[in-house]
Amino acid sequence: YKATLKDSTNWSDATEVPFNSDSYSTAHPTLSADGKTMYFASDMPGTHGQSDIWKVSISDDGSFGTPVNLGTGINTEGKETFPTITDENELYFATDGHPGLGGLDIFMSKVNADGSYGEPQNIGTPANSPQDDFAYLIDTKTRKGFLSSNRTGGQGYDDIYKFTETRKLICEQVLAGVVTDLETGEILAGAKVTLMDDKFNKIKEIMSDAEGKYDFGMVECGKIYYVRGEKETYETKEQKVTISKESGKTDLPIQLEKKVKPVTVGDDLAKAFGIKIIYFDLDKWDIRSDAALELEKILDVMKQYPMMKIDVRSHTDSRQTHKYNQKLSGRRAASTIDWLVANGVEKARLTGRGYGETKLVNKCADGVQCTEEEHQANRRSEFIITGL
Template identity: 60%
Template structure:
């Protein structure tokens, strides 16, 4: 009987324990589904250490830390998950890789990224990982360009997202006025964020923290503001919350605009592209204030969040938001944009190869043409943890950014930096040009353009468009190429091109001669055929080999056109006596004629005469001081069609 009672008690205890575990799991899952990661983590960890282990629990526990940006703990729990379940979905390999970077286990992280790439090769993050296998070496090239120190305004809570406001700095903080009674965010376990303002000295030192007054701050999150240069308009982020009987249902974010009236922020309105179905956050203004940049997961987003821009119209209305595309955006997170006065777009991303968590990247605009590559700004600004919220004054080179790196006071801290050296953009060159009719200057649509490298290996073939233009795409800087151009009824040409050793576009104009040209009486075949100057040795009249090469072109035309007759005219410059020059030119004209006759042209089709210095083309007569080049103009042979 005693045994049966014991067994019954054990059964009751076991049943109660199982019920308690199930109840706890339901509670934790509910917190997780409501993005209350702070509460979910406490329950999941307690259940794990009591012996309850499952793939689902470990997935949610690791994700909770990952979404809270605590990648160090995320790495621990993704490791536990990987130990009991090898067939993870691709995204878990990616998150595990990112988390491993946070604890500087880069080799293991690369191993996980390789698995991710094998399973999800079309993902932009996978392609970048394959393209930049030496990403750590690439990052190192632009490292060490900043001196960094704590900004001096941080607390034990999260402080982040700064912006310039005249001689002030406005930033976001979760610091609490009343630690006992103030409401906390279930996502972070900290107080809701508000906007604060601090004075900024010439050397970037900050002092005198005060809460931004007015109705911008609310009882829920307000963050990441940007101000127009006149200080009269602000764009800022606020929760898209529904307040029903004090129960917080805040999940999404919206951007609002407010104007300054008599020292107070008024006319607070949300922007028209906000939604209750997606988030819009972290506004930034272009230098000319004609565009607003922001992060969002609105329809058309490539990843978890993308960078968008939208035109601000003259009347204050807005255009249609435009995704910045897959050069910048990935399937990961791109967020916290900032546009410098040098037209450089800085943003945070965990989709591009980085050191861990969010890294700061830059993308440059040059004369309205985007460069094709995103660059990591390097250490020490970037670390193995989250680094974001980049802000810089391009004149003073002073700026601020946010990081949750080791050694900080709170979850996120604001750091001050000075840029010591500009980032080095890789040389990028693009090759293009235009094909035209040499005589008429008109574009030649349909011309075939072939690109060869310096070893004459064919690289690419393109066809000129209706405007005669062609685009051969990216080419190597400081490299030599050959461009061959062909079109029916035109003579083909081939030109060498040496590409500059600096970023830009090399534009090559290509002019084609018609292979069949109409000849008329009075035309000079020397000009039609663009003959080089037919040279004779000093005081001589015999035909040199180089002169024979040019005369062969005249011979070819006369052979193909048996009805034309040509008058050969030889001219000299004014040096030597007039009589001497006349006789010399006569000998040269006849020597030229005899060469053509010897090679097969009927004597009846040729006449020859020397004009000496009697038909000068410029001022270089006797006694006039001229350069050698000016005299050369007068030393010429003409082949005039007389029939």
């Protein structure tokens, strides 16, 4: 039901919400801090278990939208009930469907900026017990609150308990840093900094400020990210960062290296510009995703030096026969050249051949026991400058 507060003590105009029904229950309503969303528990059609957490939008005129189930990240085949949403976008609810201490346990899920929900976290003891614990309510300023429970030691079947929160329940991490020139240490304002997940999918893109600082804000604890720094006249740089599982700040400085460097015929382009070796998988000649990222840097250098010509030299490890490896390395050289041509390099600027296993960089010749990493070091392409 919905009612209007006429004065400090009197309520009136109690009316049913439009999605009530005699066929199912709707219970435990709670409002978001801005009053625009109501969360509630129900076993209405579309429920995944015995009861689920739902939400519904509230318009400026007080009318309601269509209820939306929060999905299987929150709801289970069991019972989800007693939701509470704080002004810190933390959704608390009771459930017997997520792994807990027994009966109903209180869980919390962070509501992300995009409206998605973080993985529910059991708030643990002493708030939860082997019995039913529910109806969690907290003042985010004082960190004091109340919950209900039928735990041992109460005065009745269900009792109300008060508590003070002594530590944040979730891990909160901020990812930030400063972009500088590798050689001089000069602050680099206006650098593009991109946050990517562990699959190199772009999450966020920002620019460094006048002090060279960038700040991605909150990131997920315990996650692996990649951060890419880019600026005109500088080499693009990517760094892997693993976020701590404890609350705090991850500082990731980005040092960019100038593109313009003296090079001469005979230099290995990859070594001259600090580009990683282009590796291939065993018995394969297709361009891996990590290799494509490095080839983009080769491409960038060749655009800077429009007269530059390179010889692509591809190598294999010693496994398989000499004849097979010679053919395989030839395919790898051709594959690398094809990628560069497809991305805008004139074919006349490129030559290449395969060297098979004739130029190993380590001890891993025929019959020598080596690790996969040692063998992979031999499966590579090199880029030798033949003309400027």
